[in-house]
Amino acid sequence: MKKLLGITLGIMTALGGFVDIGQIVFTLQAGSLFRYQLGWAVILGTVGIILYMEMCGRIAVVAGKPVFTVVRETLGRPLGLATLIASNLLNLLTCAAELAGLGIVVHLLTGWPDRISVLVAGFVLGVCVFVLKFDWIERVFGLAGLVMIVFGVSAVWFGPDWKQVGFGLVPQHGHPGSLYWYYAIGLFSAILMAYEVHFYSSGAIEEKWTTSDLGENFAVAAFGSALGGLLTLALLLLGALVFMPRNIFPESLGIAAVPAALPFGRKALLTGLLGMAACMGGAAVETALSAGYNYCQFFRKRWSKSKKPSRERVFTTTWVGTLVLAAGMALSGIPALTLVNVSIIFGMVVLPLTYYPILKVAGNKAMMGKHANSRWLSAVGYLFLLLITVAAVAAVPLMAFTRGGAP
Amino acid sequence: VALRKTARVLNGHAARWILPALLFGLLGGSGGGCSRMSPSDETRSQLKTGRSLVEQGSLLAEFATQGDSISSYTRGECADLEKQAEKWIKETKKLPPETRLSEASKRIQRLREILSDLSASTDDLPAFAEKAKELSMLASEWPQ
Numbered sequence: 071m072k073k074l075l076g077i078t079l080g081i082m083t084a085l086g087g088f089v090d091i092g093q094i095v096f097t098l099q100a101g102s103l104f105r106y107q108l109g110w111a112v113i114l115g116t117v118g119i120i121l122y123m124e125m126c127g128r129i130a131v132v133a134g135k136p137v138f139t140v141v142r143e144t145l146g147r148p149l150g151l152a153t154l155i156a157s158n159l160l161n162l163l164t165c166a167a168e169l170a171g172l173g174i175v176v177h178l179l180t181g182w183p184d185r186i187s188v189l190v191a192g193f194v195l196g197v198c199v200f201v202l203k204f205d206w207i208e209r210v211f212g213l214a215g216l217v218m219i220v221f222g223v224s225a226v227w228f229g230p231d232w233k234q235v236g237f238g239l240v241p242q243h244g245h246p247g248s249l250y251w252y253y254a255i256g257l258f259s260a261i262l263m264a265y266e267v268h269f270y271s272s273g274a275i276e277e278k279w280t281t282s283d284l285g286e287n288f289a290v291a292a293f294g295s296a297l298g299g300l301l302t303l304a305l306l307l308l309g310a311l312v313f314m315p316r317n318i319f320p321e322s323l324g325i326a327a328v329p330a331a332l333p334f335g336r337k338a339l340l341t342g343l344l345g346m347a348a349c350m351g352g353a354a355v356e357t358a359l360s361a362g363y364n365y366c367q368f369f370r371k372r373w374s375k376s377k378k379p380s381r382e383r384v385f386t387t388t389w390v391g392t393l394v395l396a397a398g399m400a401l402s403g404i405p406a407l408t409l410v411n412v413s414i415i416f417g418m419v420v421l422p423l424t425y426y427p428i429l430k431v432a433g434n435k436a437m438m439g440k441h442a443n444s445r446w447l448s449a450v451g452y453l454f455l456l457l458i459t460v461a462a463v464a465a466v467p468l469m470a471f472t473r474g475g476a477p
Numbered sequence: 478v479a480l481r482k483t484a485r486v487l488n489g490h491a492a493r494w495i496l497p498a499l500l501f502g503l504l505g506g507s508g509g510g511c512s513r514m515s516p517s518d519e520t521r522s523q524l525k526t527g528r529s530l531v532e533q534g535s536l537l538a539e540f541a542t543q544g545d546s547i548s549s550y551t552r553g554e555c556a557d558l559e560k561q562a563e564k565w566i567k568e569t570k571k572l573p574p575e576t577r578l579s580e581a582s583k584r585i586q587r588l589r590e591i592l593s594d595l596s597a598s599t600d601d602l603p604a605f606a607e608k609a610k611e612l613s614m615l616a617s618e619w620p621q
Contacts, residue, residue, distance in 0.1 A: 321526075
């Protein structure tokens with residue numbers, strides 16, 4: 071019974087923590103431009119994250135190695151170091167985007183000036199992370215993010231044409247436009263963001279999972295991400311149902327809450343905004359902590375969020391430094407959505423360098439024993455790695471040709 | 478067998494080909510960044526963006542009319558839309574003059590005035606209803 075409760079809590083936490091600012095913005099925009107036609111990109115990204123999240127959790131449990139230990143051992147020091155620098159720059163950028171977004175929501179809820187809102191949000195997050203232990207950080211933000219379900223309820227309330235939604239889950243012919251592919255890659259990348267696996271694998275070690283927890287690892291990765299994928303799909307539907315008929319291309323974070331509020335009024339507006347705040351707060355915390363995990367794992371320093379900060383000085387300094395720098399970027403006035411665009415597209419570029427080492431180690435029988443990938447799982451993993459690499463190569467040119475996805 | 482061979486090749490060379498491929502992508506991207514949109518494409522894109530701004534104003538006003546909004550939310554969103562409208566006007570000035578653009582500019586200017594009025598009186602629901610109607614009309618007559 072206790073195990074079942076643990077698994078349910080894990081799935082709910084994974085669902086609540088699945089969505090971040092990038093997913094909210096990109097998915098609503100994609101729906102407003104292409105109706106349901108990019109549903110397949112959401113499904114593809116969700117299958118990809120299930121696959122790699124489960125693998126990195128399994129590696130952490132069986133081999134006791136978190137992602138950046140695996141990166142260092144597989145890619146070697148020079149390429150591994152390049153991956154570390156790129157990943158942590160990306161974590162910084164994503165953290166700044168999440169903090170800027172959180173600042174906007176606090177501003178909309180309270181009416182406080184923009185910069186004060188960012189400062190307050192950053193300070194409260196910093197204190198929460200400093201005071202809470204790992205499992206509580208995960209639970210507080212993950213479970214608070216569950217209120218995002220209001221977007222799912224709203225999407226069903228609007229009554230989409232389910233047959234058309236079904237067609238969108240399969241790629242259709244006749245969409246050669248660069249804008250279409252830019253959004254396909256953006257959605258794919260937003261779901262597969264590397265910080266999710268950095269955080270998840272470090273979390274498995276923080277929570278001292280053993281091989282008896284492999285079932286929980288599978289359930290959390292599979293069901294938590296699948297439900298998160300459904301929530302992302304709901305955002306796509308709302309973009310198509312609310313914004314597309316009105317010729318609106320949502321370019322501000324605040325307008326993203328309207329689809330949840332239209333059918334149910336003030337309480338739903340408040341719930342939607344709070345859900346968005348929880349998701350962005352959770353993602354800001356995950357990216358800041360991931361920066362600390364990555365650095366310490368690569369350079370073999372001590373790391374743990376469950377022990378006293380004074381004992382883990384390098385780790386604490388790295389995540390606090392990342393949070394402070396990110397707050398500085400968010401305060402500098404760079405628009406949140408510009409930060410989102412850049413972090414998602416460059417996130418795609420870094421993905422193959424994180425996911426390839428995971429795939430290689432997960433298939434290594436000498437290291438993983440009977441828990442190594444089966445042949446078909448390796449084959450599916452390589453297929454996804456190929457897709458990720460093609461998307462990574464195409465991401466930056468597409469960003470330039472479409473001028474950052476301008477319609 | 479083919480899959481196993483492919484996997485072996487990928488295992489041996491992935492680290493070596495992934496980085497050059499990514500660098501190629503990045504360089505291609507920076508090259509692509511040098512290409513600019515033609516003035517007619519720029520105009521089309523600006524017209525779309527302008528219409529989207531007016532429609533967002535109309536949606537916000539319509540929502541607030543129902544009395545379901547939160548005043549800090551309405552004020553914040555109006556201010557943000559005003560900023561976007563200002564940016565739109567600045568960018569449009571750089572484009573070659575055209576009748577449909579100047580028509581659109583007049584409407585965006587009106588949008589700014591309406592937004593400024595609305596953020597000053599977020600509890601005046603009848604005013605919101607009136608402005609929502611006007612914005613909806615501005616959007617429906619948007620120059621193509």
